[in-house]
Amino acid sequence: MADKLTQQILDALGRCAAEPIGLPLFAGKTEPGLFPNASSAKPAAQKCLADDLVRIVGTDAKNKTPRDLYGLTEKGWEFLLAAVNPKQVLEDFVRVLEARQGEIGELLSTARRMADSLQGLKDAVARVLPSVTAAKIQEPNSPAPFPKKEGGAEPEPSAPSALDFSPSPFRGGVGEGLLPEATAVLEMPATLAPAVLAYLADRSGPTDCPLPELFRALALTDSLTIGAFHDCLRQLHADGAVSFTAWAGPLYALPEPQYALLIGHGIAYYASLRS
Structure with a gap:
């Protein structure tokens, strides 16, 4: 038993x-x-620890649970060299070195393959890059900005079209929304257009009239829908009677967006008489 241990x-x-x-x-x-x-190996391991033949020299952190790594102490070296032929120890070292050399050879081979692959990618990029650089990328035409009342020329009056006078995307209520032009035209009260012009003429303020304010003022005297309100404004704009000023802030900050009017690429939010 002692010899086996x-x-x-x-x-x-x-x-x-x-x-x-x-x-x-x-x-x-x-x-x-x-x-x-x-x-069967636990008694031998316990004796190694008890006789101070090995000690902890590091930690293996590759596993989920780190494990202590043990190395020889001076007493361990003395015990080994006293009991074993040094030639046998050297032969063990040589076998380990040969195994390590094989592992290093595999690592070097892998590194060379990676280097060849990277060089191939560089060559491919060098071939393709000049073609990409020389290619002409056509930029899309920028949309025409909505003309403002101050600092810009007003558009010439023209007949309404689906592009220039799109229904408002902010309408609310049953049957009102982003509708085709043919179905967006509603029957307007005969007094609506004169009422719009009269209110804008009498109004005084530091800015043009916001469309929500204009709608509420007109709704007090007539049964008015947002659709009819927008159709009336589009017609007055086409006739050259009123001008619009676009909303200049971010859309999320637009108050009461259901009253805003989509004109071309801009969102009309203020109205005034055309001077």
Whole structure:
């Protein structure tokens, strides 16, 4: 029993001497260790620790649960060299070196393949890049800005079209929304257009009249829908009677957006008499 225990210790110390970075005390399923993970090896492992033949020299953090790595102590070296022929120890070292050399060769081969692959990618980029640089990318035409009342020329009056006078996308209520031009035209009260012009003529303020204010003023005297309100404004704009000023802020800050009017690429939010 003692000879078997001693042999287990010597085998473990020999493996430990060949691994300067250390080995786990017990082997895993795929990883080596000083002792096999068996109950018969535990007495030898305990004696190594008790006799101070090995000590912790590091930690293996590759696994989910870090494991301590053990290396030889001075007493371990003395015990190993006293019990084993040094030639045998050297032969063990040579076998380990040969194995490491094979691993290094595989790493170098992998590194060379990666370098060749990177060079191939560089060559491919060098071929394609001049063609990409020389290609002409046509920029889309920028939309014409909505003309403002101040600092810009007003558009010439023209007949309404689906592009210039689109129904408002902010309408609310049943049957009102982004409708085709043919279905957007509603029957307007005969007094609506004169009422719009009269209110804008009488109004005084630091800015043009916001469309929500204009709608509420007209709704007090007539049963008015937003659709009829927008159709009336589009007709007055086409006749050259009123001008619009676009909303200049972000859309999320637009108050009461259901009253705004989509004109071309701009959102009309203020109205005034055309001067």
